[in-house]
Amino acid sequence: MEKDCCNCSHEPTDAEMIQSLNHIIEGFEGVEGALIPVLQSAQNLFGYLPEVVLKHISLTMRIPYSEVTGVVSFYSFFSTIPRGKNIVRVCLGTACYVRGGKDILKGLRDQLEINVGGTTDDREFSLEVGRCFGACGLAPVLMINDDVHQRVKPAKIRDILNSYRTVLEEVR
Ligand code: FES
Structure with missing residues (x-):
């Protein structure tokens, strides 16, 4: 060969x-x-x-x-452990928190099967939380790398994540 x-x-x-x-x-x-x-x-x-x-x-x-x-x-932006290709950050600032930020975080944890600070086994995603990304009027806000996702609904999380995956997961 x-x-x-x-x-x-x-x-x-x-x-x-x-x-x-x-x-x-x-x-x-x-x-x-x-x-x-x-x-x-x-x-x-x-x-x-x-x-x-x-x-x-x-x-x-x-x-x-x-x-x-x-x-x-x-500095929290430095990491001594390998991170994923995509950094997912959920805003838990006041506006996002009261408008469902913690449900977004729960949805991400469930979908990615990791906790905050963790990285998926395939190294596609790392999960972090932030405190206000400056878009409070459009809460709840989620950032993936440099992209800001506004008014995120838990039902949309799978589609949002899939748009960043290198290899699409089989639909469960
Ligand atoms: S509190 Fe989330 S963007 Fe401001």
């Missing part, structure tokens, strides 16, 4: 990813307060911030490892 040798969907190797990270770090050389943007870029690159990446950043930027991990644990 012929080996698939197409390079067009080539997944970068760990070495190539680290090389890209080095380029990012170089780009911030001499810049004050570079740690947070470097961590953000690293998270975009790797999808999350594994220990090996944090240690590499610490060594390369000559910042104590404890300082790097301190920053990562301080």
Whole structure:
């Protein structure tokens, strides 16, 4: 059998990813307060911030490892565990909460079979909650990646999620 040798969907190797990270770090050389943007870029690159990446950043930027991990644990948008391709965030700010935000959250938990902070086994989705996305008049609000879904109804959750799935789930 012929080996698939197409390079067009080539997944970068760990070495190539680290090389890209080095380029990012170089780009911030001499810049004050570079740690947070470097961590953000690293998270975009790797999808999350594994220990090996944090240690590499610490060594390369000559910042104590404890300082790097301190920053990562301080900001909720950093994650040290793998996240899904799609980040689903339910607003639980006051307006959304009183207009059914918690039902939306329950519907998402049931559909995705994960809790807040979790990621589905197929790595398609991670579930998070937020506090006001600035669209209170259109509550309840749900964000998936950069898309804002307004006046969401629990009955629509399956269709909304399916529009983001790489592989459609069989209808149960
Ligand atoms: S409370 Fe949900 S968008 Fe403001």
